[in-house]
Amino acid sequence: MSNWQELEHKYLMHTFERVPVTLVRGEGARVWDEDGREYLDFVGGWAVDSLGHCHPVVAEAVTEQVHNLIQTSNQFYTIPQIRLAELLVSNSCLQKVFFSNSGTEANEGAVKLARRYGQHHLNGAYEVISMTGSFHGRTLGMVAATGQAKHQQPYIPLPTGFINVEYNNIEAVKSATTERTCAVMLEPVQGEGGINLPDDNYLKMVRDWCDQKGILLILDEIQTGMGRIGTLFAYEQYGIEPDVMTLAKSLGSGIPIGAILAKYGASVFVPGEHASTYGGNPLACAAAYATLKFILDNDIAGNVREVGQYLISGLEGLKQKFQFITDVRGRGLLVAMEFNSDIGGSVLKACLEEGLLVNRLKPNALRFMPPLIISNDEVDEAIGILDEALSSVV
Ligand SMILES: Cc1ncc(COP(=O)(O)O)c(C=O)c1O
Numbered sequence: 190m191s192n193w194q195e196l197e198h199k200y201l202m203h204t205f206e207r208v209p210v211t212l213v214r215g216e217g218a219r220v221w222d223e224d225g226r227e228y229l230d231f232v233g234g235w236a237v238d239s240l241g242h243c244h245p246v247v248a249e250a251v252t253e254q255v256h257n258l259i260q261t262s263n264q265f266y267t268i269p270q271i272r273l274a275e276l277l278v279s280n281s282c283l284q285k286v287f288f289s290n291s292g293t294e295a296n297e298g299a300v301k302l303a304r305r306y307g308q309h310h311l312n313g314a315y316e317v318i319s320m321t322g323s324f325h326g327r328t329l330g331m332v333a334a335t336g337q338a339k340h341q342q343p344y345i346p347l348p349t350g351f352i353n354v355e356y357n358n359i360e361a362v363k364s365a366t367t368e369r370t371c372a373v374m375l376e377p378v379q380g381e382g383g384i385n386l387p388d389d390n391y392l393k394m395v396r397d398w399c400d401q402k403g404i405l406l407i408l409d410e411i412q413t414g415m416g417r418i419g420t421l422f423a424y425e426q427y428g429i430e431p432d433v434m435t436l437a438k439s440l441g442s443g444i445p446i447g448a449i450l451a452k453y454g455a456s457v458f459v460p461g462e463h464a465s466t467y468g469g470n471p472l473a474c475a476a477a478y479a480t481l482k483f484i485l486d487n488d489i490a491g492n493v494r495e496v497g498q499y500l501i502s503g504l505e506g507l508k509q510k511f512q513f514i515t516d517v518r519g520r521g522l523l524v525a526m527e528f529n530s531d532i533g534g535s536v537l538k539a540c541l542e543e544g545l546l547v548n549r550l551k552p553n554a555l556r557f558m559p560p561l562i563i564s565n566d567e568v569d570e571a572i573g574i575l576d577e578a579l580s581s582v583v
Pocket residue numbers: 291292293294296324325326327376380381409410411412413437438
């Protein structure tokens with residue numbers, strides 16, 4: 190164990206089960222550790238490094254901004270924030286934006302917005318319906334929204350106003366809806382909860398139900414947005430439009446930023462009702478603008494569709510070969526491989542030894558979320574390493 194890892198154990202709270210690698214440099218889809226060892230990165234900062242590590246357009250935008258203006262406070266107008274909001278609005282179905290620093294914070298803001306909407310339009314309705322198997326973040330409110338006992342149990346009592354219902358079950362949404370409901374909140378494809386895809390028409394049925402009841406549909410696109418599943422936003426693939434959408438992760442290609450986007454009608458905050466010290470600061474917005482512009486100008490979502498399909502076929506090939514692989518599922522570059530026993534950790538370790546970084550989604554599953562600029566050749570390399578790793582664990 191390197192000295193850095195010993196120091197980490199000494200000084201940092203033990204909240205992460207870290208892989209014993211200390212990373213010091215990154216470029217494209219590759220990272221290097223302190224001993225100069227190279228790894229192909231299929232973790233991508235947990236679906237964050239959209240343009241890969243230290244992409245020149247992001248590095249240049251940040252460098253230029255850092256010499257001009259880093260932070261002002263939202264008491265003043267700043268140009269990068271306005272340019273980014275305009276670009277997001279002109280490429281989505283939403284019309285108003287609020288910037289935060291992280292995903293959970295964007296989701297908290299979205300729920301606050303829905304509660305204000307409830308006060309204005311729904312006789313004070315405040316409850317949000319969310320799904321089992323979801324993941325919306327780590328703040329107390331978002332732990333209550335996250336329908337997974339393992340995230341909720343350690344923090345009971347949780348904030349009230351959240352009802353978790355079964356995912357992919359429209360009847361469960363309908364029967365949980367009361368005069369107290371102001372919104373339904375969900376991830377179009379569940380990420381951390383297992384890469385769970387919506388059943389045909391499920392999202393459309395939820396949209397129709399929200400319209401029928403006059404309640405808001407909040408889509409958490411923190412993991413699926415910015416091209417990750419092959420369109421700039423996931424909702425485009427499901428024939429629906431949300432009233433409110435949250436973004437973070439890939440938005441800044443590694444520079445922390447989150448966003449709430451809303452339709453005009455749902456954009457009910459007035460000055461003083463919501464704020465953030467750092468949210469939308471010029472530095473983060475310059476990084477996100479450069480990221481989004483690159484994604485749009487270079488049809489990165491198209492690359493995700495093509496390479497994502499290639500990745501899924503490669504993984505399907507491995508499933509044919511290894512009987513203990515029970516499932517390969519996902520869309521674009523958000524893909525999971527599931528096993529019939531808890532070998533996720535051993536496969537991860539074997540991949541690491543061969544120079545591939547992967548994420549253990551569950552004890553019996555791995556998740557792949559590489560940078561969106563990845564090539565078929567890099568996928569071939571990863572599949573080759575996985576093949577060896579899987580052979581070594583049987
Ligand atoms: C769908 C979704 N929502 C919210 C979050 C929380 O984002 P953050 O970790 O930036 O707070 C995550 C993080 O994994 C996520 O995947």
